[in-house]
Amino acid sequence: MYAGxxxxxxxxxxxxxxxxxxxxxxTVTDTGIGISEAFQARIFEPFEQEEKYTARQYGGTGLGLSISSSFVNMMGGQISVESRLGEGTKFTVNLAFPRVIEDEQQRIGEYNCNKSEREEEQHELSGVRILLAEDNEINAEIVTELLQESKAAVEQACNGEIAVEKFAxxxxxxxxxxxMDIQMPVMDGMEAARAIRALNRPDAEKVLIIGLSANAFREDVDKAMDSGMNGYLCKPIDPERLYQILEGFLRDRALQA
Incomplete structure (x- = not known):
């Protein structure tokens, strides 16, 4: 096994x-534990994980690679895997894109420049305090930086249980x-949402709870709503959609005041 x-x-x-x-x-190459030859044949199938303890030890549902494969196929591309146990794994994705002519490139560049200027003027979240429950450190830092750029205050929790404790x-x-990330260790996002809604305090019923997940199936969204969440964002998070939900909520709250 690789020890370095x-x-x-x-x-x-x-x-x-x-x-x-x-x-x-x-290409994405790692120097991790590797994947057995037998499992490589079914690695892109839904809910497949090599060992029964994988989800408990590392998290995940076995859907990530299946979803990635579906996206690549829908785009007319190909995805493949090469791996050896104890040595690491290499994923390769090949995609073809239409070429953009020079005039179109110029128009797109001008649009993106104007769009960036408008976005800088629109998003002002001073005084907004957000509790971010996310067990992945990199994801948490990205979302935190994104929100802090709009002057929001962000506090992090690495699992659902800590999020409930912080709120309480x-x-x-x-x-x-x-x-609220949907899948977290100790207590998942839906459990945490139900626990917060059950607290005996007025703001437990009113606070906006948005679920975060890479799973975009209708049944996943419905389960999140049933747990007491107000909305659902798919990862990777679209900043504009996040701002739209938050600003809409703030407008509604101001009208009710």
């Missing part, structure tokens, strides 16, 4: 180009919104 420092490397490059399209190749121990009205 483990690494994950992402590489992207142009594979081929014609007058109408460009083919790109993306805070003065009433401390948090404007809770961003």
């Amino acid at each position: 420092r483990r690494t994950v490397t992402l590489e992207a490059g142009q594979k081929n180009m014609t007058d109408t399209q460009v083919e790109l190749e993306f 121990e805070s003065p009433e009205g401390t948090y404007t919104m809770i961003l």
Whole structure:
């Protein structure tokens, strides 16, 4: 087994180009535990995990690679895996994209520039306090930085149980919104949402709770709503959709005041 420092490397490059399209190749290589040859044959199937203890030890549902494979296939591309136990794994994705002519590139550049200027003017979240329940440190830092750029105050919790404790121990009205990852260790997001709604305090019923998940199936959204959540955002988070939900909630609350 590999005993040194483990690494994950992402590489992207142009594979081929014609007058109408460009083919790109993306590779993700790690120096982790590797994948057995037998499991590689079914790794892109839904809910597949190599060992029964994988979900308990590392998290996950066995849907990530299935969803990734579906996206790649819908885009007309290919995804493959190469791996050896104890040595690491390499995933390769090949995708073809239409080429953009120079005039179109200029228009897109001007639109994005104007869009960025408008977004900087629109999003002002001073005085908004958000509790972010997310067990993945990288995801938590990205969302925190995104919100802090709009001057929101963000407090993190690494699992649902800690999120419930933070909310219960805070003065009433401390948090404007809770961003709740659905799948977390110790206590998942839906359990935590139900626990917060059950607290004997007025703001437990009113605080906005938004679920975060990579699962975009209708049944997943329905379960989140049934647990007491007000909304649902798919990962990776679309900043504009996040701002839209939060600002809409703040407008509604101001009208009710």
